[in-house]
Amino acid sequence: MDAAEESLRKSLAEKQSAVEAQGNAVRGLKASGASKLEIDSAIKALNGLKLDKTTIEKQLQSVISGGGGDSSISKETFRQSVGNTLERRLFYIPSFKIYRGVAGLYDYGPPGCAVKSNVLGFWRQHFVLEENMLEVDCPCVTPEIVLKASGHVEKFTDLMVKDEKTGTCYRADHLLKDFCNEKLQKDLSLTPEKAAELKHVLALLDDLSAEELGAKIKEYGITAPDTKSPLSDPYPFNLMFQTSIGPSGLSAGYMRPETAQGIFVNFKDLYYYNGNKLPFAAAQIGQAFRNEISPRQGLLRVREFTLAEIEHFVDPEDKSHPKYSEVANLEFLMFPRDEQMSGQSAKRIRLGEAVSRGIVNNETLGYFIGRVYLFLTRLGIDKDRLRFRQHLANEMAHYAADCWDAEIESSYGWIECVGIADRSAYDLRAHSDKSGVPLVAHEKFSEPREVEKLVIAPVKKELGLAFKGNQKKVLEALEAMNEKEALDMKAALESKGEVDFFVCTLEKNVSIKQNMVAISKEKQKEHQRVFTPSVIEPSFGIGRIIYCLYEHSFYTRPSKDGDEQLNVFRFPPLVAPIKCTVFPLVQNQQYEEVAKIISKSLTANGISHKIDITGTSIGKRYARTDELGVPFAITVDSTSDVTIRERDSKDQVRIPVTEAAAVVKGVTDGLTTWEDVWSSFPHHT
Amino acid sequence: MDAAEESLRKSLAEKQSAVEAQGNAVRGLKASGASKLEIDSAIKALNGLKLDKTTIEKQLQSVISGGGGDSSISKETFRQSVGNTLERRLFYIPSFKIYRGVAGLYDYGPPGCAVKSNVLGFWRQHFVLEENMLEVDCPCVTPEIVLKASGHVEKFTDLMVKDEKTGTCYRADHLLKDFCNEKLQKDLSLTPEKAAELKHVLALLDDLSAEELGAKIKEYGITAPDTKSPLSDPYPFNLMFQTSIGPSGLSAGYMRPETAQGIFVNFKDLYYYNGNKLPFAAAQIGQAFRNEISPRQGLLRVREFTLAEIEHFVDPEDKSHPKYSEVANLEFLMFPRDEQMSGQSAKRIRLGEAVSRGIVNNETLGYFIGRVYLFLTRLGIDKDRLRFRQHLANEMAHYAADCWDAEIESSYGWIECVGIADRSAYDLRAHSDKSGVPLVAHEKFSEPREVEKLVIAPVKKELGLAFKGNQKKVLEALEAMNEKEALDMKAALESKGEVDFFVCTLEKNVSIKQNMVAISKEKQKEHQRVFTPSVIEPSFGIGRIIYCLYEHSFYTRPSKDGDEQLNVFRFPPLVAPIKCTVFPLVQNQQYEEVAKIISKSLTANGISHKIDITGTSIGKRYARTDELGVPFAITVDSTSDVTIRERDSKDQVRIPVTEAAAVVKGVTDGLTTWEDVWSSFPHHT
Structure with missing residues (x-):
């Protein structure tokens, strides 16, 4: 527990005792018929104690809610305001909405789908192409034997409790977590000992067995949140969607919970394809499925999602990486195990130092941490709200050599978006054992x-x-x-x-x-x-990265006349769903013709864009496209030159019609920057 | 039945009777003690008749197997030779191979995955970007109510029979089809009447009810292919993979059998996003699932596959298309309903004529037929082995206004790869009715x-x-x-x-x-x-298109010393999984440095490529990359200039090191052609 919180809880308890004692004293004086002066003075002391108590309560409340007293409220407001914009502009749509939807399933609408496609395109460029990875594409439907070998059939479970009256299901750990958090945040009369106990429960939550969870739920008298009915004992629920392959009904299958297994079972062929040489990496982008018990946290915990996974196979005796030096000088927020255990916070560390000091287990793991950092920040993730957190010993699978999560801070807190694990030889051995096919590498001696x-x-x-x-x-x-x-x-x-x-x-x-x-x-x-090679696995939750990107890109600014707040997404051109809009300044056939010529040229260059020939005011049209994060707007106000406006600075330059598409393409493809454009063309005011 | 076949079957039956009659005559002469001369002459006539019969049998055999007597054998050989190359070079891999696989599930290995990604990238450019479509991305897991509304829960079935002893399942129509085809191909003694009957059964196959199919199976005495056991009566088997959403087990769900429903249920939001204007198209690329009873035909009939679907919403009273004139002059193989009914074959028709003569129902349908033609041929599909076949009245759903399939000829015959249907208002009405949410458009009167x-x-x-x-x-x-x-x-x-x-x-x-x-x-x-708008739906089976592309791109040519046949895929650069290989001519540090510089420059330009620094002979290295369909090979044999070789012509030019990457990028992106390169740089011999 935080030292400040502990000392405040202690003072509060002491002050409470003092208030009670002084109250008794006042009552004693009154009963013994003491003088008015004496009584008044005792009451004054009591009121002083009560005031002190209120002050301490306020301080405690502020410490609990994390500093600024209103921050949890403003986070909520911010989240709603991003969420409303995203849903109104169809970045996402609750799936099957006309049938009242299904919890944990969301569609990507047109701009969301374009953002996703851009993120995946950049992922392919940044990882697959840059590292010459072997990309594969395996089915989602997976026979039971594969997921028995991987351990998912036995262990991919969450503990569930049922409302004994209605049968509604809840995640047991979520109920316990909610109970503890609520107590800690709202019950100021908690003793420091009780508060410490609840915090200890929260810290251990992931490690509790069904029996231990059940005992705590009983001990604290936790009931079903909706009906207050008693709850069943916790029991494991497998999170895989089960199905049956073929018409006989005899072959059990599951929708894959991750894409990695499709790579492991192909190791032998991929190793051969790579000329029987290590190291090499295989990659896969695809859907994965988890039948969550009761999905919460909107787009962050869903039942179907896109994963992008890399399995880098390496000789366990040589985990160096030839391109390690290219990332060794990067410096960013890291949160090693020791700092977490000793209650410190994440700090900026040079990657090379983390590897040489043994904080990060090996060069290859370090190389991927660095590449993930570059990937996320180039997408537009704020580097000050991105940290790499090392798994604690109790979080890590017994076979793992080391594991780091790229966590991004959002209104929901720090969210795990990429896991980067050295899984040693576990997966290949498991499939070797189950299938009887040796999944091994050979080092020929000279x-x-x-x-x-x-x-x-x-x-x-x-x-x-x-x-x-x-x-x-x-x-x-x-x-x-x-x-x-x-x-x-x-x-x-x-x-x-x-x-x-x-x-x-x-x-x-x-x-x-x-x-x-x-x-x-x-x-x-x-x-x-x-x-048996070791495998280092960077695994990307694409939907989570995109949601955090939305939050990091969103801001509001006042409209020109100052009477409303306008929404803007500051997506980099790489990510923006639409790169450019084309407006004729006024409705006029000549300008519309020019707009169409520019549009054709943009299409030929593969630049997604939108023509807006509605007669709406130019200000409204800008506001509309800012809300979609469109970085550039071309306004046609002559047949020779046009104006290009940049979204965030609102700066404008004049450019010949014939060059407009090429300029937008250059900035979008990252060959030039807006600064280059700004310095090459006349400014427009 | 083919006229030639019918007349040959008739002649064969007559000749058989003549042989029998003459046989009797010979026996009669012998019994009556006729002269040797008389008997010999009768035997000579008998042998002549037998010879004639054999000749007719051979002709019939040739007609049945489709012209060249060996063509079905050579098709089989060709298919095996493509298939072996594809599997050896990991274009595809039977999924979960180390566990002996699952019928109907395949992985795309590295080159296959790259081809798929290129095909989908071009699809997005050709359709989504070019037509400003609204792309969406919906989940595969779909609640039952959606698929009840669409009719899939009730009607998405195939008729199945079970081996009564082993329980093995078969598709009833496949067994009947195999029986008829085998009889027709191998039983030369069939009477023309019987042959006509079997052909009639084949033509009606899709229309037969469970009872009719069962009756035919009984009548022909068809048994289980593997065990010869008797078969059960046919009964419907739903082809959707079923699962359960959420932990209660009470919400049935299915893996979507197509992506279209995700678009229909979003019509209202998408129409609003499009400014409440028609026409507009929405598009979706994603996985679809069909739990086939017993998948055959390799990569063509699988249990999980990628669909790319377009739903173009249009006013039923105005199905004109603004860009129709851009495709009206295309001319290609079309196979209208009437030609099929009257036994003619597909013929080249100008699209504009097909629309104006009412063969194709409307301009928008015609426009998409034209765009599909351009898409497929630009990918490398042979235009002479591509036809657009109109659905017969009995093939089409009752609500459909018109429907055409893009069929591609492969070693399996003509394969439906794209369906282009005018589905009228059916889908939107079905979801309106079920959900109670009106899915309609408005035309405001001026x-x-x-x-x-x-x-x-x-x-x-x-x-x-x-x-x-x-x-x-x-x-x-x-x-x-x-x-x-x-x-x-x-x-x-x-x-x-x-x-x-x-x-x-x-x-x-x-x-x-x-x-x-x-x-x-x-x-x-x-x-x-x-x-309620009409919807015109072009629906692309991406895996089928890719398989046909493999067959159309494959050829063999003799090695330099003529002692073996080498395999080549003539993929256009757009489709090729790897655009370029870089070889140092000999193992030499200087050349390897140059190769690395070129490689870096290719990566920066987003061009997928491969460096091969093994010491293998240059001929072997060419052969290896030809087999992957790599269009260009850069051989480094100096530090100033390199050689670029084109795969199919084997022509080579000399290009400065500094320009190599840009030249390859230009041809790959379609900005220039190899002919341009050939005419701009010195040739190398």
Whole structure:
């Protein structure tokens, strides 16, 4: 718990006791018929104590709600104002709205769809093309065996409780979390001990078993939020959408919960395609599905979403990266495990330092963290509201070597948008084991290497004579000895000729004689090393990135006459759903012709744009397109030159009609900047 | 039936009779002890007849298998050779191969994924951008009510039969089709009548009810192909993958079988987004799912596939298209309904003529047919193996105004790859009815129009006095009269004061008097017309188009020393998965540096490429990239100039290192052609 909060809660409790004591004192004075002067003075002291208490309550309230007392309210207002604009301009639409929708399902409307397509296009350029990744495209429908091997059938669950009267389902941890947060924020009379306990529960939330969660829910008397009915015990609910493949109904299948498995099962072919060389990365963009128990947080927790995933396969003994130096000097907010545990906050660290100090496990992981930083900030994510948070030991799967989340701050708090994990050899081994197909890599030695190998050679005949029916179990136990055990036995047999040996399958000691087993160390030549590659997995939740981008890009500014606030999205041209609008200044056939010529040229250049020939005032037309985040507007007010206006600065330049499309294309493709344009063409006022 | 086939079957039957008769004659001569000379001459005649019969059999065999006697074999060989190359080079991979795969599910491997991405990119440029369509992106998971409204829950079925012993499922129509085809192709002794019957069954296959299919299967004694066990009666199997949305298990959902419904349910918002103006088109690219009973035909019939669909909403009273003239002069293979019915073949027709002669229902439908033709041929589909086939009356849904399929010829025959249908107002009406939300458009009149409207005003009081408890039924019957009935009654009441009127809910006549109802025609002012738009839907099966493109692009040519056949895909640069390879001629640090500089420049220009610095011979490296359809190869053999080779002509030019990337980009983006390059730079031999 925050030190300030703890001390305030303590003072508040003390002040409360003081108020009570002074109250008793006043009542005592009155009962004993003390003088008016005495009583008045005691009441004055009581009122002073009450005032102090109120002051402390206010301070505590402010600390709890995170500094500025109104910040949670203003976050809510901001979110609503972004959300209203997004929904009104069809960036997204609740799916199947005319049928009253389905929780957790959203459509991308025209501008949202264009933003998504731009983000994915840039992802392909930034990762797949730049790193020569092998992109694949696998189906969403997945047979059960694949997801059994990956562990999803058994473990991809959330704990659920049911309203015992209505049957409505809730996520058990969400109810407990809401209860604790509400108590902490609204109940100022909590003792510091109770507050610490609730905070401890919140910290442990992800680690609680069904039994522990159930016990807490009972202990705190938590009931169903809508009906106040009692709740069932928590039980696991698998989050995969289940279906059946083929007409027989006998082949269970699921809609994939991630795209990664499609890559792992293809490792062998992809390795071959890459000339049997490591490292290489495969990538996949596609839909993933999670049947959330009760989706909340709007566009951030949905039941179907687009993932973009990279699986970078690397030799576990060499996790260096050839292009690491290109990102080593980047400096940004990182939040290592130690800083989290000791209650500090994220701080700016140079990536190269984080790797060399071992905070980030290896160069390849560091390289991807750097590339993800560049990707997100180029899209328009505010670098001061982006941090890389390392997983705590209890968050990480047992096999993972290290794991960092790119978290983006939004009105909902810090949101995990990209996970970057070193998953070691876990996934390939799991599929090797289940399928029986070895998913391994080979390192051919330039010349054979001599290695010493332990050889244990039991003599079957002697073992048979000595142990009859138990022969096989003794033999297996001998072969299963590790190097130390075997060498100890060798020494004992050589000195004493006989040794007691515990065979665990027989649960007893047997006596091994020298003629029963030959133990030696032999030199052998090896031509290659066979190993399971490690995989480093950057996994991008595209919808979450886009939602955070909306929040980071949104601002309002007063209209010209100052009587209303206008909405603007400051999307970079790369991301903007429409790059340019074309308006004839007035309705006039000549200007409309020019607008059409420019439009044709924009289309030929692949620039998405919109002609607006409605007679609406130019100010209204600008406001409309600012709200869609359109970076440039071309106003046609002559047949030779036109005006191009930049959205955020509202600066305008004059450009010949024939050059208009090329100028917009240049800035949109990132070949030039608006500053270049501003310095090359006459300004317009 | 083909005339040649019919006449050959007839001749064969006659010749068979003649052989039998002559055989009898020979036996008769022998029995009657005729002279050796007589007998020998009869045997000679018999052998002649047998020879004739064999000749006719051969001719028939050739006609049945479609002209060249070996063509079906060579098609099979061709298909295998394309398929082997595609699978070996990972254009596609049977999904979940290490678990022995799932029928009807395929992955796109790296080059396949790149081809798909290029095809979709061009689709967006050619349709969405060029026509300013509103692109949306809706979820695959769809609640039941939506697919009930669209009719899929009830009607999206295939008829299935089960092996009664093993339970294996088959598509009933496929078994009947296979039986008929096999009989027709292999049983030369079929009578012309029987052959005609089987062909008739094949033609009717899509129209047969479950009962009719079952009867035919019984009549022909068709059994399970694998076990020869008896088969169950056919019954409908719904092809949608079913699932359950949310944790309660009470909300049924399906994986969408098409993307179109997501657009229809959003009509109202999209119409508003378009400024309440018609026509406009919405578009969607996404996965669709069909749980095929027993998928066959490799990549052509799969359980999950990418669709790209357009819904063009238009005023049913005005289906003209402003850009129609841009395609009206295209001329290509069309196969109208009449030509199909009269047994003719597809023929080249100018699109404008097809529309003006009413073969194609309207301009907008014609416009899209033309745009689809341009799309497919620019991708590399052979225009001589592409035809537009009109649906026959029995193929088309009852509500459809007209429907054409773009069919591409492949080794599997003519494959439906794009459907272009005028679906009238059906879909919007269905969702309006089910949801209660009006999905309509408005045409505001520039000035109000005066319309005459029939007004029927029953007088409740008089009806109550006369009919007591039946009053309501009489009143409803009066109000339900159509214009003619009402005006007849008005005339009768005016002349006779009373009239007999049949009330069907009462099942009897009642007597209506003049004071019981006032009937008049009144003039009213209308300010707008409210109507349900028609929708014209071009729907693209992206996987099928890509597979046909593979077949049309594939060829083989002898290696330099002529000892083997090398595979080539002649993809246009637009489609090619990798645009360019860069080889240092020999392993040499200087050349490798140059290769890296060129590679960097290609990456910056967004051109996908591959560096090959293995020491393999240049010929082998060319062969490898030809097999991936890479159009250009840059060989680095100096530090100043390099050689660029074009894949199909094998022509080479010398180009300065500094210009190499720009030249490749120009040709790839379609700004220049190889011919331009060939004429601008020195040739290399």
